[in-house]
Amino acid sequence: MNVKYSLVQTPLDVEKILALQAENHRDVVDADTAQREGFTSVRHEPAVLHAMNQAYPSAIATSGDTLAGYCLMMPQPFRARVPLLEPMFALLDRLEWRGAPLAGDPRWFVMGQVCVAQGFRGIGVFDGVYRQLRDAYAPQFNFVITEISQRNARSMRAHRRVGFETLHVYHDASANETWEVVVWDWRAG
Template sequence: MLFTTVTNPAEVQQILELQAQNLVSALTAETMATQGFVTVRHEPDVLQRMNEITPAIIAQDGDRLAGYALVMPREFAPDVPILVPMFRMLDGLSWNGRLLRDNPRWFVMGQICVAEDFRGMGIFDGLYLKMKEVYRPRYDFTVTEVAERNTRSMRAHERVGFQTLHVYPDATTGEVWRVIVLEL
């Protein structure tokens, strides 16, 4: 297994394919409950540009994409409209006594996914280890949010050291989101 960063458009395409397989709309309720799910579908051109600025961390098994973790600096918020309210909320939160709005040294981990036949094999941990190695020089911490009902993802994020910053229900869907932080 090779843990590395995205270097070309074909890898971005592989991310989009793995994402499509794990969207809420593609999964049964039972699969979502036991395996987890992703919520955001990225526009290909936006994901390509994001990967040129801040390449995603990927796990490769030969030609196969085993997993990915997206890196989304706040400058990209307007490009992913569904995440604009989240960035607005994050601006009002503080970490280590400093408002996120006034702190340039963090990014959003925009989405993580491990391909089904690679789950439970340490890929998740490997992606975050690589993320720390690559992004520690530029950033102090990363922020993400996980739906509380995605218990598999919650468990894995707690295990690698994420701490809870904020919990809130989405005003329209009622989905309860947990905003979590990992020191790099």
């Protein structure tokens, strides 16, 4: 399969991201697939996702007209516009990474969601979209943070493989999920 990697260029790219995230949402994926292949937890407001991509385009993988995968760049100033993620940002305000507080440090961002379309899993697209994200943003940012449900073992394993390390683990009783906050540090050493 001829898969190409780039940043989001058009509003249509964003519409395709919204469609793929909806297909993979935990409310619609059957339990068996969710356990084997993972699921997404956030559905972005279209206007917010368009605005986020205008400010800082996300990384995408395409095969012809088909979106094969994406990895969302979520800059800190957008935190208030994705309410489901605000508790995570409030937690990040209290955490440190490598001895320095996260709060007040503009040189990190959140990877807001990663997804690989079903026919494209297990062939390197995950690594490809993350490589694209790093190529685009390592000049401006020191590290990227995301959180993964411990139920999503496939995603956890793939994130460790590209270089993410665990910063913090917490249980969200209201959603009955245990989350791992993970960091991929792009600085040498």
